Amino acid sequence: MVSDSIAAVPIPSAANTKNPGKKKRTNRSAKLKQYKIDARREQWLSQGAVRSKGCKDGVDDEGHAPPSPAEKHIKRSLEPLATRRRGEEDDGLIHHDSDSESPSNCPNSCNDSGTNFTGSSSGGSSSSSSSSSGGCCSGNITEEEEDDDEEEDEGDDGCLDDWEEMADALAADDKHQQSPCSDSPPAVQTVLPGEMAHGSNFGSPNSKPESGSRLVPWASGNNRAWRADDAFRPQSLPNLSKQHSLPNPDRRCGGGVPWVRTSMPSSCPICCEDLDLTDTSFLPCLCGFRLCLFCHKRILEQDGRCPGCRKPYECEPIETEASVLGGSLTLRLARSCSMIERNQYRCGLIQSQSMNNLSFLLLGVLMIGS
């Protein structure tokens, strides 16, 4: 029992750790998410009803009969796994299967969205509410998740703001840096059980079959972002997901390479004003020619060619950005611009994601310190 509950816990909780990330990543639309959650919940409730009626032992499948042929198929493919597991774990009780089954089912049925997963988790908890500690745990997590979920739904913009502030703080003073940091710990604490499980997840062979396939790309996708200081991981965990949600990290890094490698002029070669942090992170042209945002804007108003290579600037990010972010974010415009230009993206989110790049932050801090 003990071993099983331990085995069962990591699975939903590992999923849980993923969830914030996934959620943020898929945070395109809260409505869609809510809709999915509701739908999922209903499904599971109906499954629970069916189970209470029809299934004598309550193993896996109860809910799967009604929904859809596809799910049946999934269920079947999962059954051997569950059975095998039960065989391995001597005290395979009925509940365990329902526990281990529900998360293992999730990656298959809701692979593309963390939101669905939340729903299924809650489904798992509801189906196993009467059962083991594993189920109990997953129930807790589910609640947290849902809280989390809502927090994130409304807090996502706040998150962006935090990181904008962060950037401002880097340019101005260090104090603001506390605020995003102090913001994140609560979130981290909420996820803490999940996080612990997340840690054990990598070590746990049990988690491999279900989540391994999903975890691996996830982790590798993030390597770039937080490999530098793993130690600080928990603090910036919410941000991690954002970085992960970069559509194309490789491309971003490719674009960033000249940024890192080119020597950093201390003043704008055009106007001879000192480059501030924003300017130094601004690489408008692949040729590596740097200039301040004011001069860049002025050039865009005129012939729009890079002073360094005389090639026309590829896009006019100011207009693009303005239309994307809207008027309320005008203050961010310049910075967004720089980020977008550097990354050659048009999506406004990226900018804050780039801000989250810890190496970048460290660079900024160093620059302020010096």
Added chain:
Amino acid sequence: MIDFARVQKELVECSKDAEGSGIKVSPKTDNLVLLIGTIPGPLGTPYEGGVFHIDITLPDGYPFEPPKMQFATKVWHPNISSQSGAICLDILKDQWSPALTLKTALLSVQALLSAPQPDDPQDAVVAQQYLKDYQTFVSTARYWTESFAKASSCGIEDKVQKLVEMGFPEAQVRSILEAVGGDENLALERLL
């Protein structure tokens, strides 16, 4: 509005290595709109030994717009007007880049002196001579350098005037002055 901070910095930078490049820029007026640039004639060209002054006018949009440059010293060159001193050089027109400076622009002008482009002439007469009678072009350019671009021959008109007042015909004075490279005493000996 001209970016005076940048102009100031350019002037400082330029004065730093004026010895090395021989290129100087100095303000003509207090407001830094009118400047005067100085370039030495490139070695191995008919302009060798001459010092050429270039009037620089900074437009309001500088450095986003190119500075207006014009030879104040008379030059015999296919791409420089022998009348007005106007310069035909792409970087002073459509190929200007804000990353260029007065110094780099003057360096380009200096390079133009050593590499005329007769296919894209500013002064058609000079260009024709360059293409059809290169030797004459070289000697004329050298004479103009001697006559107008050398400190010692700055007042060639004064010398002509002086010799003419001595009673020599002006045309002869000019041809002999040209032959001796503007040296007043040598010309006088010849004339005598």
